[in-house]
Amino acid sequence: MSNGRFDPNAADRRWQERWEQARSFCADSSSNKPKTYVLEMFPYPSGRIHMGHVRNYTMGDVIARYRRMQGHEVLHPMGWDAFGMPAENAAMERKVHPGEWTWANIRAMREQLKRIGFAIDWEREFATCDPAYYGQEQALFLDLFAAGLVYRKESEVNWDPVDMTVLANEQVIDGKGWRSGATVERRKLSQWFLKITDFADDLLEGLKTLDQWPDKVRLMQENWIGKSQGLQFSFRIANPLGGIESVEVFTTRPDTIFGSSFVAVAADHPIAQAVAAADPDAAAFIAECKAGGTSAAELETAEKKGFRTSLEVAHPLDPEWRLPIYIANFVLMDYGTGAIFGVPGHDQRDFEFATQYHLPIKRVVAAAPELASEPIGTEAENAHGVAVNSEFLDGLTTAEAAAEVIRRAETAGWGHGTVQYRLRDWGVSRQRYWGTPIPIIHCQSCGPVAVPREQLPVVLPEDIEFDKPGNPLDRHPSWKHVSCPSCGGEARRETDTLDTFVDSSWYFIRFASQPSDKPFDRAEAEAWLPVAQYIGGVEHAILHLLYARFWTRALQRLGQISIAEPFKGLFTQGMVTHETYRAGDGSWLSPTEVTRDGDDWVHVESGERVTPGRVEKMSKSKRNTVDPEPILARYGADAVRWFMLSDSPPERDLEWSESGIEGASRFVQRVWRLASTSSAAEGKDEALERKLHRAVAAVGEAIEGLQFNKAIAQLYELTSAIEKAKPSATRHEAARKLVLLAAPAAPHLAEECWAALGETTMIAEAAWPDFDPAMLVDEQVTLAVQVNGKLRDTLNAPRGLD
RNA sequence: GCCCCUGUGGCGGAAUGGUAGACGCGCUCGACUCAAAAUCGAGUUCCUAACCGGAGUGUCCGUUCGAGUCGGACCAGGGGCACCA
Numbered sequence: 034m035s036n037g038r039f040d041p042n043a044a045d046r047r048w049q050e051r052w053e054q055a056r057s058f059c060a061d062s063s064s065n066k067p068k069t070y071v072l073e074m075f076p077y078p079s080g081r082i083h084m085g086h087v088r089n090y091t092m093g094d095v096i097a098r099y100r101r102m103q104g105h106e107v108l109h110p111m112g113w114d115a116f117g118m119p120a121e122n123a124a125m126e127r128k129v130h131p132g133e134w135t136w137a138n139i140r141a142m143r144e145q146l147k148r149i150g151f152a153i154d155w156e157r158e159f160a161t162c163d164p165a166y167y168g169q170e171q172a173l174f175l176d177l178f179a180a181g182l183v184y185r186k187e188s189e190v191n192w193d194p195v196d197m198t199v200l201a202n203e204q205v206i207d208g209k210g211w212r213s214g215a216t217v218e219r220r221k222l223s224q225w226f227l228k229i230t231d232f233a234d235d236l237l238e239g240l241k242t243l244d245q246w247p248d249k250v251r252l253m254q255e256n257w258i259g260k261s262q263g264l265q266f267s268f269r270i271a272n273p274l275g276g277i278e279s280v281e282v283f284t285t286r287p288d289t290i291f292g293s294s295f296v297a298v299a300a301d302h303p304i305a306q307a308v309a310a311a312d313p314d315a316a317a318f319i320a321e322c323k324a325g326g327t328s329a330a331e332l333e334t335a336e337k338k339g340f341r342t343s344l345e346v347a348h349p350l351d352p353e354w355r356l357p358i359y360i361a362n363f364v365l366m367d368y369g370t371g372a373i374f375g376v377p378g379h380d381q382r383d384f385e386f387a388t389q390y391h392l393p394i395k396r397v398v399a400a401a402p403e404l405a406s407e408p409i410g411t412e413a414e415n416a417h418g419v420a421v422n423s424e425f426l427d428g429l430t431t432a433e434a435a436a437e438v439i440r441r442a443e444t445a446g447w448g449h450g451t452v453q454y455r456l457r458d459w460g461v462s463r464q465r466y467w468g469t470p471i472p473i474i475h476c477q478s479c480g481p482v483a484v485p486r487e488q489l490p491v492v493l494p495e496d497i498e499f500d501k502p503g504n505p506l507d508r509h510p511s512w513k514h515v516s517c518p519s520c521g522g523e524a525r526r527e528t529d530t531l532d533t534f535v536d537s538s539w540y541f542i543r544f545a546s547q548p549s550d551k552p553f554d555r556a557e558a559e560a561w562l563p564v565a566q567y568i569g570g571v572e573h574a575i576l577h578l579l580y581a582r583f584w585t586r587a588l589q590r591l592g593q594i595s596i597a598e599p600f601k602g603l604f605t606q607g608m609v610t611h612e613t614y615r616a617g618d619g620s621w622l623s624p625t626e627v628t629r630d631g632d633d634w635v636h637v638e639s640g641e642r643v644t645p646g647r648v649e650k651m652s653k654s655k656r657n658t659v660d661p662e663p664i665l666a667r668y669g670a671d672a673v674r675w676f677m678l679s680d681s682p683p684e685r686d687l688e689w690s691e692s693g694i695e696g697a698s699r700f701v702q703r704v705w706r707l708a709s710t711s712s713a714a715e716g717k718d719e720a721l722e723r724k725l726h727r728a729v730a731a732v733g734e735a736i737e738g739l740q741f742n743k744a745i746a747q748l749y750e751l752t753s754a755i756e757k758a759k760p761s762a763t764r765h766e767a768a769r770k771l772v773l774l775a776a777p778a779a780p781h782l783a784e785e786c787w788a789a790l791g792e793t794t795m796i797a798e799a800a801w802p803d804f805d806p807a808m809l810v811d812e813q814v815t816l817a818v819q820v821n822g823k824l825r826d827t828l829n830a831p832r833g834l835d
Numbered sequence: 836g837c838c839c840c841u842g843u844g845g846c847g848g849a850a851u852g853g854u855a856g857a858c859g860c861g862c863u864c865g866a867c868u869c870a871a872a873a874u875c876g877a878g879u880u881c882c883u884a885a886c887c888g889g890a891g892u893g894u895c896c897g898u899u900c901g902a903g904u905c906g907g908a909c910c911a912g913g914g915g916c917a918c919c920a
């Protein structure tokens with residue numbers, strides 16, 4: 034078999050079976066070797082593997098295999114983020130049970146992944162929809178519940194009146210439900226929340242320790258948490274109404290306190306409610322506010338509107354000074370205190386509002402004291418400067434003035450310096466069937482009671498109907514009827530299920546350790562964690578990564594684990610893209626439906642000219658996907674893996690191209706020819722030896738730095754150098770090392786070449802080659818002769834002592 | 836509006852402040868072949884027929900003996916957040 038072409042179809046399967054028989058990639062938790070945990074974000078079992086998965090898992094696989102060759106014990110697991118809406122949609126559309134649909138998808142995708150030859154420990158595989166997993170998740174939920182990190186609260190949700198379900202913000206399109214098309218209502222519902230805000234500061238501070246994360250992701254999380262420092266204080270209401278005597282506000286600019294000309298409260302603020310109770314006009318205004326949409330586009334264009342109440346407050350620094358209270362459409366109930374004081378001169382929204390209602394616009398900040406009497410122009414000035422027209426603050430810088438106001442407020446007792454976060458608590462209730470049941474029982478007399486541990490897991494009922502909209506669990510005839518674990522009285526099971534982001538908030542711990550009687554074994558989990566290298570799409574930069582960080586910190590606080598951060602290294606890879614094509618009628622065409630005709634694209638079936646569109650992320654809606662399966666069948670796993678790593682830097686998008694995969698396939702054959710025809714010979718090739726040592730160093734460095742495209746380029750260079758060299762002992766040795774260097778990226782090819790070179794063990798068990806630092810420099814150096822930075826000449830000289 | 840990132844040949848992209856364009860794709864020419872595929876060899880930033888030479892990393896300015904790389908301003912493209920007080 035040392036001649037002819039490399040046959041990937043035969044070789045891939047042969048080695049995949051041998052790795053499995055040898056349990057080559059099963060991680061041993063009790064090993065004495067240094068441990069490395071490599072993880073890619075686990076997939077949702079949609080039914081088929083797509084190119085994005087292939088790219089993601091190939092990168093992780095290169096690192097896993099490279100670390101193994103370096104002598105590490107590597108944990109590289111795979112599983113399924115298996116709960117979620119698509120399974121319920123499939124159930125409604127095709128009358129199959131969500132579980133049946135999901136497990137069938139998992140079977141299909143597992144086979145597809147195995148076809149690519151990833152070095153995965155399949156013995157640790159699990160799906161989140163398995164009671165063995167979600168039962169342990171329920172146990173952890175109850176631990177958080179017992180620790181006071183879970184609570185129940187009324188909150189406003191997007192309610193689809195046709196499907197009778199809550200919709201996520203992403204599922205509301207132009208104010209209508211994405212499925213039903215019905216106008217979405219805002220409704221108050223009792224929901225379960227996790228106290229992520231308790232950890233706001235820890236999560237923010239923790240970002241500083243994550244030096245192996247992309248700056249971009251850390252910044253996005255920082256903005257999401259949104260810490261702002263300021264003053265919280267109360268205005269005394271001069272003419273109290275219904276027992277409400279003051280209004281609490283928050284500001285990040287206490288230095289502008291003398292510039293305020295009104296107070297505004299949110300439509301659902303208690304003061305607004307109290308006013309509305311006595312005033313039908315106010316009630317009508319509040320109803321109007323609530324009818325307004327919440328989409329970004331609507332907010333952009335919405336006018337600042339307010340309703341002037343008869344209430345007035347006294348200014349805390351001048352009891353004679355009265356400010357009107359408005360109910361305003363731009364004030365949010367769930368940020369700060371739900372009330373603001375308006376400073377039109379130095380805040381754009383307040384400026385617009387004041388202009389509309391003819392309220393005073395006063396300058397209290399200026400670039401210099403002598404500019405104190407300059408009027409405010411057509412826009413608010415939010416720049417920092419010095420305080421003016423502000424009595425005792427005049428002349429102080431913005432920062433000094435703010436500190437002074439906070440000091441006086443605290444001394445006099447009408448306010449205090451405080452910190453606000455943009456981050457909200459995490460609402461985890463979903464009115465869905467296909468999710469982890471929330472292990473709570475509602476009792477008329479005892480309230481919400483935890484399901485006793487010995488009754489876990491709370492398993493989803495199998496006999497379930499999807500013929501009507503709404504939550505099928507709630508409609509189930511018997512499932513929810515239980516007795517109270519506390520008093521034994523009649524009670525009702527919680528029929529909401531957990532947000533699927535809960536499932537993915539701790540799966541990496543379960544991969545590291547999965548005992549049957551508890552969520553994880555602490556010692557075993559800590560042997561692997563934190564994940565050394567986590568790889569996934571940047572679209573999870575905020576939600577998933579923030580939730581997983583929160584969950585880990587919560588477990589740390591409960592004393593269940595010692596680590597604070599789950600992912601030591603994070604890498605966000607780019608998308609796989611492809612050109613898009615549109616027919617004359619504007620419909621999208623798939624790449625298989627078009628063909629090239631000179632410089633034009635033509636629809637194969639109709640012969641019609643096709644307009645090529647932008648290069649975009651592969652998606653079903655644009656029909657620009659390329660299915661990995663036929664590509665794998667044609668070119669083999671290694672060519673696909675090779676192409677996924679070459680050309681584009683991994684953090685950038687990779688454009689799929691037929692010529693790219695052809696090139697990768699050519700290289701696979703080149704290496705095979707080189708290795709299979711190489712034979713032992715006499716003599717030393719000094720130049721080639723230096724190239725070899727340099728390549729060993731460079732490929733290793735590139736993989737460590739996750740610069741796979743550079744590692745690939747180095748391998749091309751080494752291959753060319755070996756091909757050109759005359760037979761020698763060095764050349765034969767170089768061929769052998771080339772195979773070792775290529776093994777993480779093209780493992781099947783490497784095994785086949787390794788055997789052809791006469792090796793009797795698997796390359797999966799081989800060690801990464803060493804290099805001699807002394808061999809990294811040439812004996813001859815080329816010196817550039819520059820005059821004024823321009824190259825004028827080059828000359829060669831033997832390397833001597835410095 | 837606020838915050839951030841990226842601009843290098845026909846294309847994807849390389850370049851510790853020191854020979855810009857490694858490597859791949861594409862293209863051109865050649866070898867092998869009756870022919871093709873496959874493979875191999877040579878070339879490929881632009882201007883110049885070629886040599887010599889000159890220009891060149893989005894634009895302008897600066898720091899430096901020397902700038903793709905450092906600093907400033909601008910232009911273009913992309914991303915994140917957003918009535919966040």
